[in-house]
Amino acid sequence: MHLFGSSSPDRRAPEYRSTLNEKLPGRSLSRVAPANTSDRKAATLKLACNEIDKEINRDSSGKVISEYLKASLGYHGECGNTVFEHAALELSRNTWPWPFSKEITCSSVDLMVKIYISAVETEKAFTADGKLNDEDFIQFIVDHLDCEQTSPDKMRDRIPVRYRDRVILETDRRGQQASGPVLTNRTVRLNNIEFRLWIEPSSELERLPPEVLLHMVGCLSRPKDRLNLAAASQTMDRVLDRTARFDRLIGQASNIMRLRDVSRLLSIVADAISPGGREGGSGGLSLASWAKVLSVAVSRLWLVPYNERGHACVDILNVTLDLSRHHPDPVLLGITVCEFDWGYWPALGEIREPALKQIFTAAGGLSGAERAAVLSKLAVSIGEHPIRDDVFHEWKRAVFDELKMAAGDLLRNRPDPHAASLVGDLARPMRLLPAEERKNAVEDLFAMVDGWPDGFRAGVLADLVHSLLGDRGNALAYLPITVVKAIVDTIQTLPSAYRAEPLIALRYQIGRASGANCVQATGYVLDAVDGLDDADLSADLLTATPVRDVLRTMPSRKARFDMFERLLDITVRFLQVTPVEYAVLPLDHLSNAIQELHVGDEEAAYMMFAERVAPLNGGIAPCEGFFSSRIETHPEQTAKGIRKTLDVIGHYPPKFRVKALATAAREIRTMKGSTEDKATAIIRTLGMIESLPERDRVKPLAELAASLGAHPQDVESAAFDPIVHAVQDLQVTYRLRVLNTLNSHWNDRRADHLVAAVLSQ
Known part of the structure; x- marks a missing residue:
């Protein structure tokens, strides 16, 4: 208002x-x-x-x-x-x-x-x-x-000036009392009232060393508490001068709402850090502290009105670039300012590019990890730069070369974590290089890590893949397929035990792409997976690619089926050396992909899947899950689906048939088709159940009896007597267990009829 x-x-x-x-x-x-x-x-x-x-x-x-x-x-x-x-x-x-x-x-x-x-x-x-x-x-x-x-x-x-002139600050000092400290009174006289501004007693704080006082301040987390402590005495005010000044500046930066707030703060900063400013151009604070103050101001820029934001952004950037050429914090902040407006408003306009160049120059004055940190952030920044390739291509190439030199300096004696991060970030500006230069740039990066230990090199290659292909909806759209081939070739130079991590990263990113590049790249990755030792295959590697998405992008019916066969071969290799608990997810992942094949190939695919997987440990649950989902997806084909399910169960080792038959019996409950189809499925399932040991028949028989009760009278008439005889053939103990599992059907007339028939023996 x-x-x-x-x-x-x-x-x-x-x-x-x-x-x-x-x-x-x-x-x-x-x-x-x-x-x-x-x-x-x-x-x-x-x-x-x-x-x-x-x-x-x-x-x-x-x-x-x-x-x-x-x-x-x-x-x-x-x-x-x-x-x-x-x-x-x-x-x-x-x-x-x-x-x-x-x-x-x-x-x-x-x-x-x-x-x-x-x-x-x-x-x-x-x-x-x-x-x-x-x-x-x-x-x-x-x-x-x-x-x-x-x-x-x-x-x-x-x-009126007469009212302002009457305001006076008076200071008088009272003598020491019989006991107690000396009191200093600062009296402010206004027009119609006076008040004491500050009554400061000396205290035991005066006798403490400054180091102890600073340690006390370090225990206070709130700026307001530190400011109150600074006001406790002249000694505290003097010792905490820098701390209190920093807290006040942070508070001022945190309250930025308008351009004038920014200007007022920047005038303080500029005055303090100027050569003629107090305390030799540092204002009593470290460069990192000034950078922190400006960083808080940058975080408040989104609150500045739209029509003032551009001016505020430029002003902060200018002060930031003047702050230091030899300290990483202000330089990093300059990059942050350059990035700020991309998501809001084109505040910097034409000055953004020369500003980034100036930051690049400032980074040259740093050394070691500090230089790597600045160059890494700069690489990420220009990798997301909205300006087109041909606008500042030469500068981007220079930045890329400088980044390589910085990484080389850090790697001269031994692998360095900062260098590993830097190599990953080097991939960002490559996105903006012309297409013909990208492959050479990738090869340059790979050459940098050739001499590293295998485990360290594997981690860097994985980071490099994420940087090259990440953050894009169509990750391969801007990279030639030759670049992907170069990545795979480099990964294959690692020992088999170290290839999984970069291959998982590559498979995941390829799964996010589409089109011919995706299919071709998947082929390269599968070639690399084929070359792994059996012991180095993992569930993560097999599930990293969204197989259904890859198959969906392949237009050729034969190509889809061939891809499925390759994936099945790799999965079977994995199952042969993998405990049951680690096999379920990869198999479920692959069995669901069958739905992306041509309709005419589905039956052959799931029979191939069942025949090769069912005899192996761990292959049971995925088969059951696939048949259940297939019956739900194609209810009109449930009769065929259940017949195929029973065919597959015939391949199961005896110890796995109990659960599989119980699942098949339960699926019959929702089966669609003719009376003959339903009765045939029940009789065939019953025959397989009767081949089980007596103690294993309880659960499947109960499920089959419940399914029978869910179908019309004509189906019951065809299959009722065989089920009654199957239950009656059990010992009394097992027979009662079957009836007990049917407790949810006691209110059903036909369930009561079944119970009466069983007990009539």
């Missing part, structure tokens, strides 16, 4: 006075102030100042200060402190819908000065001779009132 041009209601002071007792029982002005007008004013002013002491301090946000200043002028805003609003309205004698319609009262000036002194440092609020810092006070009011129609000159005219 702006101060001018608003249409708030006329809130007259007499009306507030008449209702104050009702609104604020126990604290109204009519009770705290006598009838005498001057006494009432002093009491009201004291009440308002007490509220300011409670709410305003150096950590207060600009929004809070702004609302209290408005209330001081009698303007009804969003202060939220009813006591202060009513007292300030009384003191302002404001009877208009908006302030500044007449001369501001001296009491309103007192309140504004009180807010100003509470919000800024004492040294800033007053000059050396104890007078109010008039220029800064006026600017403070203008900044926080957000008056678009009010300049400092106009504000200075509206606040």
